[in-house]
Amino acid sequence: MVLQNTIKTAAQTLNQNSQVDVGSQKGVDVQIPRFDKNLEEFYSICDQIELHLKTSIKCLTQQESSNRYLLLPVAPTRSESLSINDNTLTYPQFLATASAQVSYTKEIHDTLVAAAQNISPSD
Structure with missing residues (x-):
């Protein structure tokens, strides 16, 4: 819909300008919506689509990592009182x-940053 409005506005503007250039029209009779506003809205929607696609890719990557490194499935409920198989993790x-994984990753990051600073001390 936005793309249609953008193209329609561009066509109207082009047509009106050509009529003025040919001389069949003296000036702007009808105020046509601004093409740059429609184009800006179109690009804004394209940016939103791009962000949603990037988020979807990250979610899929996270799911693949979870399946690879967390070999046990997680129980869908928060309560531990239910009888759950031994090969299922409770939510807690x-x-x-x-x-624990986040803490370990942060420790590795801090160690690497400290090592990099020790190798090349800043002036």
Whole structure:
């Protein structure tokens, strides 16, 4: 719809300008919506689509990593009182595992930053 409005506005503007150039029309009789506003809205929607696609790709990548590195499925409920198979993580166990992984990753990052600073001290 936005693309149609943008193209329609461009065509109207082009037609009106050509009529003025040919001399069949003296000036602007009808105010045509501004082409740059429609084009800006079109690009804004394109940017939103791009962000949604990038987010979707990151979600898929996260799901693949989760399947690869967390070999046990996670129970869909938060409660531990349900009888769950031994080969299923409860939600609190999953949170503890994810927290431990984040902490470990932060430690590795901090160690690498410290090592880089020791190798080339800043002036």
